[in-house]
Amino acid sequence: MVDLERTRDLFMVAAIFGVFGFAWAGWAQEGPPPRARALLGVLAGASLLVGAAGGYLAWRHWDDPSALAGAEDGIRFGIIVGIETAVSLIGSVVLAVVGHGRRIAAWVSLVVGLHFIPLVFLFDNLTLLAPAVAMVTAAVLAWRSSRTLPSAVTGLVNAPVLLLTAAANLALALA
Structure with a gap:
């Protein structure tokens, strides 16, 4: 299920x-294994x-069909992203206050991964399931990691x- 007519969305x-992806690769630079630095670059x-x-191509195709063409869809998207942002921020502050600031990357990875699930249906785009699963998995692995900083684990997966x-x-939109 990928709506190929919605090229702007793609x-x-x-x-x-x-x-x-650029941001997570950067966050992983906080303390990656030395052999992973070039890969992250x-x-x-x-x-x-x-x-x-x-x-650039989204800008050029701005008038193409979009899942956010209706006001209700835009509001739904805003609510999903607003909840994701608030939960990420509140959880990050709590983790920092209780002395677990190094686990913020794992928390953010979990929240962002979970927020992709409703977006799969909003955008009719199954490709969003892969990062949902990967980011939740990265969060669990990072939370349990004792030898590597959670930011490196999440970045190397995400x-x-x-x-x-x-x-x-990009390829689907160009096809």
Whole structure:
């Protein structure tokens, strides 16, 4: 289930996921295993390029069909993102206050991963399930990690999945 008629949405997924792949690769630089540093650099660069291409093409195709064409859909999207942002922020503050600030990346990964589930249905785009599963899995792995910083674990999982999802949506829109 991917609505190929909604090319603007596909380009926007490429733009947003590319930028966030870049961000997660950057966050992972907090304390990655030394052998992962070059990989994170490549992931960051490739994510930024795919994100820029998606952004440019979304702008060029702004009048194409979108799942957010109706006011109710835009409101629904805003509510989902608003809840995600508030829950991420509140949980991050709580973790910092109780002395678990290093687990913020795992918390944010969990919340962001879960917020993709309703977006699958809003955008009729099954490709959003891969980052949902990966980010929740990354959160669990990072939370349990004792040898590697949670930000490195989440970034090493999330950055490539977000890049691949961005690239897949870019390719689907161009096909």
